[in-house]
Amino acid sequence: MKFNSVFDIIGPVMIGPSSSHTAGAARIGLAARNLFGKQPAWAKIYLYESFAKTYKGHGTDFALAGGLLGFATDDERMSKALEIAKDNGLDIEFIEDSSAVSHPNTARLVIGDEKDQLELVGISIGGGKVEITELNGFVLRLSGNHPAILIMHNDRFGAIASVTKILAKHEINIGHMEVNRKDVGKEALMVIEVDQNVDEAVLSELEKADHIIQIAKISR
Template identity: 40%
Template structure:
């Protein structure tokens, strides 16, 4: 059974009425922003379950937009996120999906388009007390929280890829807390997710990109 700290009981330092619907929403969007490789031009938030039903009353919409602007859960600017997004030229929209019910009740899927035309779709869930999980990237099931420094490598499912990634980490003395591989199917697109309890050196990303089967490398630094 996982341990629970006093901070899990009290909840996060936050703006808004709900740790799940406000702080969790900020945290999800901020993680997604960190994953996206470029500058976001347009973002669509697809809301499910209780997020879809109460997002305006609980400020989930302002929270998601605030996270996409780079705000932490306690940032007072979240209250003005609509205005600030418009001032920055960020195009945004909110869509509710109450037909799909086989999802966690606090679920949002974020579709991002960059200024260079790049597109990414990320699904996250708010699991309570301000804690969140990323559960899907571009249609592939994943599972990580962003509580550790996290390296996400998109690559083809090819023999030796895990060994290559592990070797690159070892050569730079990066301690691996968790490492998992997720894939669509054999030989298709896969995501290797590496979580470390220390800072991951930036130059590691360029080394990983040297492999011909690596398509993209994303980093969430804690």
């Protein structure tokens, strides 16, 4: 495994007790909130294997809640996140799921409000690092360690080119990019990790590009 800095080895600045079960869980929750674009009104959180067995003792429950509230991993409110969520009108249900998964620290978050809903699968891979492996039924690989743009679009000729042309115009470098679709000619998901946070003006321009349906971002 390649480490970029000493902090990748010792883990993130965080409220404990565990980088995998607490900091990683918080980042999964925060990714879900960022992609949803607002605080949800409710959340159903399915926990698997190690997460399911130890989530109360290792703080995975309050960490996921803290992420959904927008807390960073070192936020002093993290340990009280379940109470704060209740006070803020965020109803959270934790479900221990025995289904087989590819990683023991896996969580599936289904969040929503009266208008919108989002489903996300995240895994905590150690040292506070996470990967988002599924979004609304699309398989993807999103590290959460870099700013990213997620673009839902029609699977049509020119959609990808119209997006990359706008990013190039604004001198935004692409670090990783992948495109997934459920079927030919249907909706597709473009996942683009970039080197810097993307301004709202650029997002507005992207929304007007050819065949674009919806855009979400993750900032760092």
